[in-house]
Amino acid sequence: MSVARAAPPAPHPALAIEGVTCSFASAHEKGAVYTAVRDVHFTVGTGEFVSIVGPTGSGKSTILNVIAGLLAPSAGRAVVFGEDLHGINPHAGYMFQADALMPWKSALDNVAAGLEFRGVPRAEARERARPWLARVGLDRFGERFPHQLSGGMRKRVALAQTLIVDPKIILMDEPFSALDVQTRQLMENELLDLWSADRKSVVFITHDLEEAIALSDRVLVLSAGPGARLIGEYRIDIDRPRDVADIRMTPRFLDLHREIWSQLRDEVLKGYAQTKLQ
């Protein structure tokens, strides 16, 4: 399974998170500080698919926002291809958990938007967006507006919208959590297909451990918040290409699942206790 391109070994990982801590002024108490994540370290290699799992409220999205450059960490830094990140990360594409399409633009114009922002004339951007819509199976729906599409279709548009600008790092924040199980597995397989065609670094956030194992090369486990830390790291040595529905039954998958879950379960329980307290 060697990569055909004879690229020189990259001197830097695609992404390095070094001692990142994020604190916010508490919304409940005046003057109090809420620390979402504390002293998080990890790297993501070029072409690597890394998932971060953790209980609800463990600051998973916070980490992703730091990598995206939407949020400046209180301490520590994000290093992208060897360079300190300041402002929006120009190498990253971000697929949000909530609907992020522009509701006043058609599906085609939404996909074309990233190119337009990069100075491509509108007509050409639309032409180049067409094959991308086709790749996510929506070539007949280009003129529809987001509200005229189903939840799964909107996610596909968002995927094409993110990928068309060819980001080197793709950030995904529970992108499929709002979908039903069947649509979700279809989308996961589609994501793997698109990813394996042109390997990019992926940071995938989910609270669904099965999804994380099925998709990733590596799974990172985050403790319950506040002050969440990385407490575990697991290499997923299951062969690719994978079918996310099939591999869930394989012994290796089940072993990994048991192993990671034994650690994650305690954190989930802690997280649950916390939310009950509030």
Added chain:
Amino acid sequence: MAATPRPKRLPGRPVILLLQSFVLVGFFLLWHVLTATNIMSPFFFGTPLAVLERTWKDFASGVIWYHLYITLLETLLAFAIGTVAGIVFGFWFARAPLVSAVFDPYIKAVNALPRVVLAPIFMLWLGLGIWSKVALGVTLVFFIVFFNVYQGVKEVSPVVLANARMLGASSRDLLRHVYLPSALAWVFSSLHTAVGFAMVGAVVGEYLGSAAGLGYRIHQAEGVFDTVGVFSGMLVLTIFVIVIDAVVTVIEKRLLHWRPQEAHTTGAQG
């Protein structure tokens, strides 16, 4: 399956239209009977036939067209100027929190002022021509548009905004592709109100002092106890409003086609 759900099993549209016309005819009939039998004095209430005849004459002889033109011109100018000013200031206030915080009580104070009291001032400043009416209309339209743009810019979904930024949007791109469409959606949803207020400004201004326009016509008729003339003026004004409202509905539908279809119960029926 494709049938539209009708919760209370309303009859079809033609039946409704028929019933609606019955109400209109019934109203005129009642008016006619009451005035013809002198239960209601024709001097104070006019008669429907006289009103229709007067209206018809005004249109046929062409006198009314000039006045309609003036009122329309004032309405459109008030609407255009008020909208542009509202958009500019709405954007400015929404993007500059300090400005918005400082001016907030004054904006509210001016908006709370009944605008009719400004009419005499505008007449002193701008004379009896169309501009004093336009100014009055602008003060009405401006605040509607201003508040809607302000809200539209403030309520842009942070996720949509973050997404556009991640896709490489510059602040100019954000303005054009995110803030403006969002704000315009709010403006268009208040289009009916804004146009209506522009017209109120024009007609009230004319009524209080002018030499032309529908408000002037009504005022003139009232001055000589010409009840028929007053009612005829009101009839023309009503028709004018219905036509404008229908045009606005068409424009609204074309510009907001990206929006989810809501139940359109209000509309061209006026």
